[in-house]
Amino acid sequence: MDKENILKDIETIFRSVLNKDSISLAFDSSANDVEGWDSITHIMLVVEIEKKFKVRFKAREIQGWQTIGDIVNSLAK
Amino acid sequence: MTFNELLQKASEIKGSATDHRYKLAVLGNFATQFLVKALEASGLINGIELSVYEAGYDQIENEIINPASEIYTFSPDSILVCYSSRKLRSKFYELGEDQKSNFAGEFLNKVEELTEIIGSRLSSKILFCNIEELNDNVFGNFSSSTRLSFLNQARRLNVGLMDLAERKANLFIVDVQDLLVQQGQAAAWSPSLYINADLVYSLDFTVVIVNQVVKIIQTLLGKFKKCLILDLDNTLWGGIIGDDGMEGIEIGSLGIGKAFTDFQKWVKALMRRGIILAVCSKNEEVTAKDAFRKHPEMVLRLDDFAVFIANWNNKADNIREIKEILNIGFDSMVFIDDNPVEREIVSTTIPEIMVPDLPDDPAEYLQFLISLNMFETVSYSGNDAARTKQYQEESKRRMFSNQFTDVTAFLDKLEMKSLVRKFTPFDVQRVSQLSQRSNQFNLRTVRYTASDIERIMNSSEHLHLVAYLEDSFGDYGLISFVILEKQGADSLFIDSWVMSCRVANRGLEKFLLNQIVAEAKKMDCRQLIGEYIPSKKNMPVVDHYKKMGFMEENGKWLLELDDFVPLETSIKAKEESLRE
Numbered sequence: 031m032d033k034e035n036i037l038k039d040i041e042t043i044f045r046s047v048l049n050k051d052s053i054s055l056a057f058d059s060s061a062n063d064v065e066g067w068d069s070i071t072h073i074m075l076v077v078e079i080e081k082k083f084k085v086r087f088k089a090r091e092i093q094g095w096q097t098i099g100d101i102v103n104s105l106a107k
Numbered sequence: 108m109t110f111n112e113l114l115q116k117a118s119e120i121k122g123s124a125t126d127h128r129y130k131l132a133v134l135g136n137f138a139t140q141f142l143v144k145a146l147e148a149s150g151l152i153n154g155i156e157l158s159v160y161e162a163g164y165d166q167i168e169n170e171i172i173n174p175a176s177e178i179y180t181f182s183p184d185s186i187l188v189c190y191s192s193r194k195l196r197s198k199f200y201e202l203g204e205d206q207k208s209n210f211a212g213e214f215l216n217k218v219e220e221l222t223e224i225i226g227s228r229l230s231s232k233i234l235f236c237n238i239e240e241l242n243d244n245v246f247g248n249f250s251s252s253t254r255l256s257f258l259n260q261a262r263r264l265n266v267g268l269m270d271l272a273e274r275k276a277n278l279f280i281v282d283v284q285d286l287l288v289q290q291g292q293a294a295a296w297s298p299s300l301y302i303n304a305d306l307v308y309s310l311d312f313t314v315v316i317v318n319q320v321v322k323i324i325q326t327l328l329g330k331f332k333k334c335l336i337l338d339l340d341n342t343l344w345g346g347i348i349g350d351d352g353m354e355g356i357e358i359g360s361l362g363i364g365k366a367f368t369d370f371q372k373w374v375k376a377l378m379r380r381g382i383i384l385a386v387c388s389k390n391e392e393v394t395a396k397d398a399f400r401k402h403p404e405m406v407l408r409l410d411d412f413a414v415f416i417a418n419w420n421n422k423a424d425n426i427r428e429i430k431e432i433l434n435i436g437f438d439s440m441v442f443i444d445d446n447p448v449e450r451e452i453v454s455t456t457i458p459e460i461m462v463p464d465l466p467d468d469p470a471e472y473l474q475f476l477i478s479l480n481m482f483e484t485v486s487y488s489g490n491d492a493a494r495t496k497q498y499q500e501e502s503k504r505r506m507f508s509n510q511f512t513d514v515t516a517f518l519d520k521l522e523m524k525s526l527v528r529k530f531t532p533f534d535v536q537r538v539s540q541l542s543q544r545s546n547q548f549n550l551r552t553v554r555y556t557a558s559d560i561e562r563i564m565n566s567s568e569h570l571h572l573v574a575y576l577e578d579s580f581g582d583y584g585l586i587s588f589v590i591l592e593k594q595g596a597d598s599l600f601i602d603s604w605v606m607s608c609r610v611a612n613r614g615l616e617k618f619l620l621n622q623i624v625a626e627a628k629k630m631d632c633r634q635l636i637g638e639y640i641p642s643k644k645n646m647p648v649v650d651h652y653k654k655m656g657f658m659e660e661n662g663k664w665l666l667e668l669d670d671f672v673p674l675e676t677s678i679k680a681k682e683e684s685l686r687e
Contacts, residue, residue: 069304073303073304073306077297077300077309077310077311089302089303092299092303
């Protein structure tokens with residue numbers, strides 16, 4: 031699956047979890063750029079992304095994420 | 108590893124040399140063939156050539172007790188004993204209350220005895236499977252509070268096995284229950300989220316937990332299910348009795364009858380817990396009733412049902428009639444029907460009633476219904492078990508009352524007797540329960556737990572009374588209570604006045620007021636203060652205090668005791684000594 035499509039899917043999940051249709055994500059988006067993306071919603075996002083892509087992220091992987099691009103890279107592996 | 112992978116791997120190395128030879132006997136109360144197959148394969152893979160002796164189906168006790176049985180000629184190194192929790196539960200349902208509450212104790216005595224018999228005849232080790240702690244949700248989360256629930260007994264049993272294993276050197280426990288928990292962990296917990304965010308429950312499992320918490324709160328607030336309405340054909344048995352005949356319906360040994368038998372056993376357990384059962388079926392009444400009277404393998408019997416409606420009318424109309432007879436709210440009813448069309452009709456016409464979407468396969472009915480935990484409760488008392496009988500008496504009373512045009516003549520003929528007394532420890536559960544269940548005749552809708560009632564019972568600031576009622580048709584048991592609290596120098600505030608709607612219009616409230624006044628005077632009180640707090644359901648008592656002769660003042664109702672003239676009723680006082 032190419033990274034653009036992964037980004038689109040993640041964007042859909044962000045919109046649903048954060049309950050805001052106007053969210054638009056780029057590879058370099060970080061928690062500072064997305065309103066409502068905090069430590070609590072982050073966990074909800076991780077769980078939903080794991081479900082959508084049928085993967086289990088490694089503990090270290092989750093800690094290393096700084097940007098949306100990092101999440102996409104984890105999924106594109 | 109899957110079952111098939113295990114067998115294949117074993118067949119690949121079959122015939123090669125093994126490190127050990129070991130004799131194992133397998134005893135189970137279920138079909139153990141697959142267990143044996145897997146044991147042999149797993150042994151082989153791990154370098155042990157197992158020679159297995161498999162005892163007959165459900166022969167655990169016989170095999171061990173009988174000195175001539177094959178297990179003693181086989182002389183195994185170890186004996187694997189497996190009791191299925193599901194099979195035990197099926198037997199548990201058939202026991203009386205005393206036996207139920209001592210189920211684990213009896214079972215453990217038996218295990219100890221069997222262990223000793225084996226020890227006296229063989230040097231074999233005993234590998235004993237503990238049992239799955241299955242909740243049938245007959246009591247919901249209240250299982251922990253009552254020894255009458257299977258889950259409660261299953262847990263005691265497993266704890267007892269630990270104690271036994273500690274004492275008996277030849278007894279080793281196979282922790283089946285733990286394996287079940289470990290399988291469940293996968294859905295309930297995620298290691299990476301625990302490490303990263305200290306999430307002790309997965310997010311989705313959090314939902315499962317909070318739903319139960321809210322269910323307990325709802326139940327404490329008095330919102331719970333009291334009645335189960337059942338369809339018959341393809342719901343309580345397989346097939347259509349009108350077409351297939353009584354001999355042709357699937358129940359017990361016929362076809363997939365086991366699914367319906369297990370389902371009926373569960374329904375019967377609910378009835379014994381105090382859930383009222385009703386039938387609502389499209390059938391000829393005689394044909395339908397005969398199945399419960401005459402079919403030898405039918406678990407439920409005609410007198411298990413408080414109301415039985417079998418006709419060709421619209422089911423929503425029939426359910427309205429059931430509601431009239433039982434005098435309970437639609438929101439306390441569950442309707443179970445295999446036919447999606449009937450379910451749709453009922454749930455659209457009566458939105459308050461709960462109508463579970465039964466799975467297509469009858470084998471799935473029971474587990475699905477258990478998983479919904481529909482019958483959560485926060486109390487249980489012996490009275491609950493008698494509820495069905497009381498509703499049956501009520502329908503006889505109704506027929507009797509139709510013979511009278513004059514209400515007083517009818518009431519006199521009922522020969523009512525009532526016992527009114529202060530709370531005793533014996534009343535605690537029932538009073539708490541009445542406060543939770545009663546919505547109509549409930550002046551302030553205060554819900555009390557058993558511990559609240561105990562506190563009030565021991566308080567010198569309170570006056571508390573319960574009323575029992577019986578008549579020529581039967582015994583209602585404890586059906587009303589009042590709790591009053593001292594206010595100022597010589598007043599009593601009526602904190603609660605609750606009565607079961609089953610005894611509405613009998614004059615019991617008047618009889619009780621006479622007693623309240625007498626007791627209040629003994630406490631040197633000169634005034635009662637009543638209050639009506641409206642709820643969604645207590646409209647019937649909006650004028651209660653007015654009817655009782657109280658005078659309204661600033662939203663409260665006052666009764667001056669000096670002016671009080673005892674009210675006329677058809678009820679006679681019953682002496683306590685006669686009852687106990």
